[in-house]
Amino acid sequence: MSANTSRQPTGDTYLSSGPGQPPPADGTPGAAEGATKVTDGSGRPVHRFWSSRRVPAALAALLSAVAVGFLLYDVIAVRAGRDAMRWRRRLAEELATRPLDDVWMIVGAAVAMALGLWLFLLAVTPGLRRLLPMRRPPGIPETEDVRAGLDRRAAALVLRDRAMQVPGVQSARIDVGRRRVKARAQAHFRDLEEVRSDLDTELGEAVTSLGLARQPALAVRVRRPKKG
Secondary structure (H helix, E strand, C coil): CEEECCCCCEEEEEEEECCCCCCCCCCCCCHHHHCCCCECCCCCECCCCCCCCHHHHHHHHHHHHHHHHHHHHHHHHHHCCCCCCHHHHHHHHHHHHCCCCCHHHHHHHHHHHHHHHHHHHHHHCCCCCCEEEECCCCCCHHHCCCCCEEEHHHHHHHHHHHHHCCCCEEEEEEEECCCEEEEEEEECCCCHHHHHHHHHHHHHHHHHHCCECCCCEEEEEEEEECCC
16 A cells, blocks of 8 residues: 655656664564564564455355255255256266366366365455554553554555655655555655655654554665656
């Protein structure tokens, strides 16, 4: 997710920086430690928010119900003395006569495998990538079962506003990820190295003040707007 001001064509001169933000004062793990283990202020692990997956679950349940309903209806009809439906007889004949290396057999198996893999990934991944888990304040019993999250777009807007307060910054674009914050700015006056240094300090403090459970690394790039 990103937030940006008006963008103009850029020149070729730019400076970049890696993680330059100061470590949190309360001992929260920084980007290097948070990449392997994310904990809150009390040392407990903080996990990502899990999506309820209502739409994929509803589609899978609906398709399964329709398929099973048709099959059950046909089985009951055959038990009642009626002929099996044409589609089931055709399907049984095709499955019995077509070889395994037939193109339609391969396509059907590939589709079934892709669908199963998709459902498996939905089951084992959290989803809700827009929400970044926040730290829990330690020592407050009322917050033991309370979890807070920050939307990535909201975080980008906050960081962009802080970047625009740095003297010399004409426009800024902020991309907030789970592990890295990328800041790209255009400076129309002042030395690029000075602007980059001020941005690195300002955004480092702003990222720390967001209170995220995982302290993301900060990368700052500054360049001049193209003249003319």
